[in-house]
Amino acid sequence: MTTADRSGAPRALLPRLRLWPAGGAGTAMLGIGLVMVAVLLVLALTVGLNPPREALTGNLRLRFRPPGTEGYLMGTDQLGRSVAGRVGAGMVWSLGIALVAATLALALGTVLGLIAAWVPGWPRRVIRTLIDTVIAFPSLVIAVTVIAIMGRGFWTLAITLGLATCPIAARVVYAEAMSLARRDYVVAAQLAGVGSTTILATHVLPALRPTLLTMFAFTFADMLVAESALSFLGLGVPLTAPSWGNMLSESREFLVEAPWLMLAPAGAIVFAVVALNLIGDGIAARARRRGRSAM
Amino acid sequence: MIETARPAAIAPVTAAGRPILEIEGLRVGFPGPGGNPPTVVLDGVDLTIRQGEILGLVGESGSGKSMLALAAMGLLPAPGRVLSGAIRIEGRDLTSLSERAWQQLRGGTLGMVFQDPMTGLNPVRSIGATLGESIRRHQRVAASDVARIAEAALRAVGIPAARERLSAYPHQLSGGLRQRVMIALALVNRPRVIIADEPTTALDATIQAQILDLLRERLHHAEGAGGLMITHDLGVAAEVCDRIAVIYHGRIVETGQTREVLADPRHPYTAGLLAAVPRFDGRGRRLVPIPGQPPGPAAERISCSFRPRCARASEACSAAPALSPPVQGRSVACHHSGGGQ
Amino acid sequence: MSAAPLLAAEGLSVAFDTPRGRVHALEDVSLAVARGETVGLVGESGSGKSTLALTLLRALTPSGGSIRFDGQEIGQLSSRALKPVRRRLQMVFQDPYASLDPRMTVARIVAEPLRAHRFGTRSEIAVRVAELLAAVGLPEEAAQRYPAEFSGGQRQRIAIARAIALEPEMVVADEPVSALDVSIQAQIVNLLQDIQTRMGIAYLVIAHDLPLVHQIADRIVVLYLGRVVEEGPAEAVVARPLHPYTAGLLAATPTVDTAGRPRLRLGGDPPSPIDRPSGCAFHPRCPIARDRCRSERPALTARDGGRRVACHFPGEVPPPLALRPDPV
Numbered sequence: 033m034t035t036a037d038r039s040g041a042p043r044a045l046l047p048r049l050r051l052w053p054a055g056g057a058g059t060a061m062l063g064i065g066l067v068m069v070a071v072l073l074v075l076a077l078t079v080g081l082n083p084p085r086e087a088l089t090g091n092l093r094l095r096f097r098p099p100g101t102e103g104y105l106m107g108t109d110q111l112g113r114s115v116a117g118r119v120g121a122g123m124v125w126s127l128g129i130a131l132v133a134a135t136l137a138l139a140l141g142t143v144l145g146l147i148a149a150w151v152p153g154w155p156r157r158v159i160r161t162l163i164d165t166v167i168a169f170p171s172l173v174i175a176v177t178v179i180a181i182m183g184r185g186f187w188t189l190a191i192t193l194g195l196a197t198c199p200i201a202a203r204v205v206y207a208e209a210m211s212l213a214r215r216d217y218v219v220a221a222q223l224a225g226v227g228s229t230t231i232l233a234t235h236v237l238p239a240l241r242p243t244l245l246t247m248f249a250f251t252f253a254d255m256l257v258a259e260s261a262l263s264f265l266g267l268g269v270p271l272t273a274p275s276w277g278n279m280l281s282e283s284r285e286f287l288v289e290a291p292w293l294m295l296a297p298a299g300a301i302v303f304a305v306v307a308l309n310l311i312g313d314g315i316a317a318r319a320r321r322r323g324r325s326a327m
Numbered sequence: 328m329i330e331t332a333r334p335a336a337i338a339p340v341t342a343a344g345r346p347i348l349e350i351e352g353l354r355v356g357f358p359g360p361g362g363n364p365p366t367v368v369l370d371g372v373d374l375t376i377r378q379g380e381i382l383g384l385v386g387e388s389g390s391g392k393s394m395l396a397l398a399a400m401g402l403l404p405a406p407g408r409v410l411s412g413a414i415r416i417e418g419r420d421l422t423s424l425s426e427r428a429w430q431q432l433r434g435g436t437l438g439m440v441f442q443d444p445m446t447g448l449n450p451v452r453s454i455g456a457t458l459g460e461s462i463r464r465h466q467r468v469a470a471s472d473v474a475r476i477a478e479a480a481l482r483a484v485g486i487p488a489a490r491e492r493l494s495a496y497p498h499q500l501s502g503g504l505r506q507r508v509m510i511a512l513a514l515v516n517r518p519r520v521i522i523a524d525e526p527t528t529a530l531d532a533t534i535q536a537q538i539l540d541l542l543r544e545r546l547h548h549a550e551g552a553g554g555l556m557i558t559h560d561l562g563v564a565a566e567v568c569d570r571i572a573v574i575y576h577g578r579i580v581e582t583g584q585t586r587e588v589l590a591d592p593r594h595p596y597t598a599g600l601l602a603a604v605p606r607f608d609g610r611g612r613r614l615v616p617i618p619g620q621p622p623g624p625a626a627e628r629i630s631c632s633f634r635p636r637c638a639r640a641s642e643a644c645s646a647a648p649a650l651s652p653p654v655q656g657r658s659v660a661c662h663h664s665g666g667g668q
Numbered sequence: 669m670s671a672a673p674l675l676a677a678e679g680l681s682v683a684f685d686t687p688r689g690r691v692h693a694l695e696d697v698s699l700a701v702a703r704g705e706t707v708g709l710v711g712e713s714g715s716g717k718s719t720l721a722l723t724l725l726r727a728l729t730p731s732g733g734s735i736r737f738d739g740q741e742i743g744q745l746s747s748r749a750l751k752p753v754r755r756r757l758q759m760v761f762q763d764p765y766a767s768l769d770p771r772m773t774v775a776r777i778v779a780e781p782l783r784a785h786r787f788g789t790r791s792e793i794a795v796r797v798a799e800l801l802a803a804v805g806l807p808e809e810a811a812q813r814y815p816a817e818f819s820g821g822q823r824q825r826i827a828i829a830r831a832i833a834l835e836p837e838m839v840v841a842d843e844p845v846s847a848l849d850v851s852i853q854a855q856i857v858n859l860l861q862d863i864q865t866r867m868g869i870a871y872l873v874i875a876h877d878l879p880l881v882h883q884i885a886d887r888i889v890v891l892y893l894g895r896v897v898e899e900g901p902a903e904a905v906v907a908r909p910l911h912p913y914t915a916g917l918l919a920a921t922p923t924v925d926t927a928g929r930p931r932l933r934l935g936g937d938p939p940s941p942i943d944r945p946s947g948c949a950f951h952p953r954c955p956i957a958r959d960r961c962r963s964e965r966p967a968l969t970a971r972d973g974g975r976r977v978a979c980h981f982p983g984e985v986p987p988p989l990a991l992r993p994d995p996v
Binding site for chain 2: 920
């Protein structure tokens, strides 16, 4: 008999990186991720906003010093600039752009998704068409096109990436809000005469919170990688700016003689992405567990 | 289209056959977190099902009735386990069976019907393939006979156009037909024991009636087999079962012939359930609810579990009553069931 | 009952557009509920009973027909114009686990309709919530707890407190006890009846449990595949059903008092509104169907004793079973 095997249905696949086993580990993941982000934040606010002189002005007599050289934790680059200092300074560019882009994508996506879910008729049709159209193009291609026209720069890049990504957020919010709209407790509120805005604020947004937080962490990580990729291609921030992507791009020429030029920014990107994924997975795991115990 | 269902002749008590499924002092528990004592969901359950009879196990959610069914099918959800006691089919104890031996038993000697037939049917296999696999696994028959046996099994449970249905997939059938297929699957290998866990709860009223008729008829016709039906609905038990056992908080509180128990309930909980259920002859009469809530499985078991909800509770009830030895097939676990009211 | 009914639906139809075409969930349904009356609505899956409830409450908009509440046509009102009606017309859902927002305290849940209708100040609302919790038999301290801390029966009490918060004139209850344990069902049924006695609320109770409906309803409406097939005083409908479907439904109900009796059985499955049988939709399952039933749809016609039935051969149906059991 093929029946009633205890194994049951296959486990739902977790999105993205699975860095931790399922179960009560959500809090641990979240904790480690938050600590890692806190480290990044402290560095960004100290080194990043106030980069040491060695990071910006080089000393040609000190080119290609390996990591550990006195005063240069991560060595120096082809112009004798401090790599550690540049990684720190790059935070403002890389993390800043990712933060602005992710915030924009989520905020706009949430508004569009909620409108599409709550206002049937033409608003829903228009937004859904828009979402499907934009999602059909890879967001990097859109970003490349816009930047080719608009030019480089912090805000251009941040806003372009945010706009190109918001349909993904909008689609997730739309789908969840549609399922929430059918919940009995939402119908009950409607039948009690509660207005749509109040229902969205009191029932729908609180229920969306774990999803939004998870999505924010993942989108942030995506944006970080996207910024690096665009800068690597020479389409990101101004070439002189010490963003992580630019550093990676420049390091290509010296890969053999000075691999640390590549490893330092790459390590920073991986560190940030892992931190954000831990946070995202942690929130998702905790929300799932709470959802189970509430039922 | 019209069928006047005839109630199957309910076998008289004296003619009951040999015991086929015996559950003795069964205790089932889930280990407590961090080495705490286990949460006991079944606390010393005794049940005997004889050949040719259907026993109805009636209880509310959390009473342990489904745990009993799962234990008897070797499907207790981890980390639950049998703490002590025995489950025997034809004298053979199952509690220490390996998973492989259970798999050989389930679908063969032990037929199972679940509330949701979709849990028992593989959605990507045709009905014929599922039935065929079960037949081949449990019977020694020629390959050419498998389809014929499968078709006969479907016909026996009243499925029209049985041959064509063999190539159908579960989602192509209605809920009622799916449950018929499930019953065919449970019966096809001539089981000794058939366990049905809330087999009609998910069905519409008219379909429920069809399935209950079928169960009553087929289970009684299944030669030498015994049936255990788990239900929360006294009416359903009354329709199908020869005997019923009422379970409350992991213990049997009353057993006996269905008619006798329903006509003259001896345990205050059984009586309470009967008074709480609307009846066609009770219009205008106010329902008498049982106060309070059923205890959760983790609730303490020091006194009689029904005491907090019982109108007849007294000092004596601080000790948990044992199930009385059967008198004319009836047993009650209540300190007040002895003399009169 | 001759006065204008509180709620009256006339020729109501509801259609949904699906990938497989337009599906008529309700067709030409007429139904009236008088003040203080309890009407029981019974039917199987696909009968449209929940759609009917949601339409009467205007959670759905009918595609045809009229709904009058206390004389006012509400069938096509905008949600803004509906707000004063909502105050007077409330609902209790089947699943008390789904109908309460798990993130809200009980106080906020019960206060929700009060706030929406500007019942009063914060402290007036708090006083009212305490009154309501007491009225449904919950302790005062329940207010600050979350739904997850309560059992199914207690949650249904919370849902009832929310439904009666604004002292509505009518409550639609969709299977209000079917998700509850047997021993708890009677508690909730009695609570609903007590509230009715105290507040004079009219109920439309949707249920599949015929003995329950028979127990609490003044009148019974039987729905089959989106149409009313029979309607009448509860006692008369159960004692002497005129429509063969009603008889079949009665006979199908497993009860402790009539178990094991020879009885009428309906074969087949309830059909889906997607492919509705011709003529009388019930004819493929009907024990007394004739040629006429296959081609001609019977109209809902008035009969003696305030009854209505949609059958070409009403009352010709065999008795479902002997209702009175032998003296045991």
